[in-house]
């Protein structure tokens with residue numbers, strides 16, 4: 001592997017600029033003549049716009065322009081779309097309501113953008129935004145998806161009767177119902193998966209610049225996928241043709257899914273720049289982020305698991321209503337369906353599975369993928385029901401899982417997915433050993449002697465990352481392909497640039513991608529640069545989400561490296577008068593194996609560019625491109641065990657240990673992988689204990705729109721984790737890796753709630769398990 005190659009625990013190159021405050025984010029960008037934007041946003045959850053009066057605002061100091069939705073429509077700017085078509089079980093297409101970047105006839109959630117004000121300063125823009133008079137006719141609102149689907153609920157979009165977006169199913173309902181009817185035992189659980197706000201450290205921002213001379217647009221934006229942003233803004237929103245639109249996502253301070261989507265603001269800043277003749281920058285403040293960043297989760301589920309007399313699972317049935325908010329965000333339709341329901345086999349052999357999924361419009365901000373995207377919801381329901389079943393059956397939760405584990409791979413589930421590889425028992429054993437699972441009764445007794453309630457819970461999760469292949473997802477309704485591209489440019493002095501369509505916004509790609517080159521050619525990672533996030537530099541890419549940059553993005557790099565290596569070997573063989581098959585590349589040298597004939601890597605590179613002595617017919621240069629479209633997802637899996645102590649007087653939960661044993665296939669950088677797991681666990685623990693986006697059911701106001709009311713986990717809420725890895729390489733990509741970026745957020749919530757409910761002896765507890773809820777549950781038990 002070499003000291004900086006695959007498997008090396010290399011410190012992150014990019015951290016030098018991040019921890020010294022030298023990162024360059026969208027808000028750091030400045031161009032001559034730049035002005036500032038503020039959005040006029042609806043204070044109402046649901047209202048008809050009867051009129052917009054901008055006359056006062058236009059007279060305010062520093063104001064350059066006040067633009068509203070009608071004008072945008074006249075200019076031909078398109079409505080926002082959802083890029084994945086789902087059909088209901090009756091064959092009808094999903095009901096996609098119209099989402100104007102600036103609402104012109106109706107607003108549908110608090111924060112819906114109505115107009116943009118451009119002014120000399122941010123403060124002037126905000127003052128003027130407050131002076132825009134919008135005449136609203138307020139309508140009744142509905143914020144819960146269950147209520148939105150009830151007869152008589154306020155109608156949000158005319159083309160979605162009863163607010164239903166789709167009523168979709170997967171699996172064999174008859175087989176499941178028969179298995180449940182003849183089961184020796186059935187466990188039923190009602191589950192709420194709480195709504196979350198992503199809360200990336202850097203709020204969303206956009207800088208739109210229209211260049212009249214070139215009739216060209218540039219957009220700096222906080223995006224996880226700038227190429228998709230350019231494609232969508234060009235092909236669907238009619239902002240500009242792709243060749244006239246450059247999208248740059250510079251350093252981005254976290255996204256967790258929320259920066260995948262193309263929001264109204266970046267489209268509007270670009271359009272406003274042309275209309276006003278000045279570059280237009282908008283940066284969200286934190287409350288604006290709470291109100292307008294796509295939220296995550298928000299499912300209500302009834303799940304049933306059936307067992308035979310030998311405690312083997314015979315069937316699983318899940319019935320869910322999911323809240324998709326006021327409009328369908330870019331990938332919102334796929335999250336509850338193909339990123340959720342098809343994971344219901346978990347780590348288990350389950351002969352019959354059925355999932356029904358109804359999705360609803362509500363007067364809340366759109367809901368889309370958030371770290372884990374659909375898989376945390378599945379895992380939570382599944383791992384809560386397995387643990388509950390073990391309690392009802394009076395058997396060990398670990399042994400019930402072990403009895404039902406899948407043991408042969410590839411494994412075809414009854415719900416589309418075929419798992420690539422795994423060893424679930426190895427993760428379970430490793431986690432149980434690390435947690436000293438068998439020693440728990442003693443610790444519980446000791447805690448009792450101190451008046452504390454101690455509980456232990458586990459979760460054996462599976463997740464699907466690197467969604468693929470393009471052809472298959474196309475047949476399931478996707479509007480894009482999910483391959484990735486890479487280009488390797490070896491410079492004449494032997495330094496290397498990797499151009500990738502992946503986007504790094506905290507995942508350490510500038511280090512791990514460079515490790516691949518170091519491993520292959522023996523060059524130090526400091527001689528390798530990773531170029532990403534700019535549509536003018538990288539030809540095309542699909543960006544970063546779904547833990548795909550490892551299995552998909554890095555695999556494209558490997559394919560391009562294969563081509564570079566082949567050409568470098570041909571050049572060296574020619575220069576060293578040897579056979580190409582005898583050439584090896586080691587420690588920065590290109591050698592004839594078993595001899596002392598060698599060239600430095602830089603000499604081969606230089607020769608490729610001087611082109612004075614290349615093999616006949618060879619083109620000069622050393623630069624190759626590749627696209628990688630995997631044959632399937634890869635399937636990380638693992639076991640998380642959580643042990644808690646609960647104070648019966650206050651309901652306060654203390655996590656006394658948290659163990660994660662994960663299988664991410666081969667690992668490129670163990671330190672970065674650990675960091676990814678730690679971050680994911682923090683978000684999972686946040687969901688389980690603290691976080692909740694809460695809307696007032698009557699008015700549709702977001703009650704948790706700042707850190708005063710929305711509790712993010714802080715360092716002292718989190719334990720010191722024990723993380724480790726088992727390894728079953730994925731056979732589906734050249735590195736044998738599986739993504740690690742979401743696993744922590746997927747596996748941890750059920751482990752925690754299983755532990756708390758074990759401690760308090762009451763299974764009736766919803767997330768977040770706040771002290772008040774836990775105290776009430778203790779007293780109800």
Ligand code: MCN
Pocket residue numbers: 200253254255256257370371372505506507508509512513544545546547548549550551554664665666667668669670672673676679737738739740741742
């Ligand atoms: N890696 C590795 N060995 C493996 C798998 C991955 O060394 N077997 C490395 C990769 O090379 C990469 C990192 O681990 O440097 C994460 O890789 P991967 O799991 O492929 O995830 P992505 O890079 O595609 O990142 C997306 C993922 C997702 S979906 C969310 S949400 C999330 C996450 O990453 N958002 C994050 N982690 C985040 N971390 C930060 N700091 N900020 C976010 O917004």
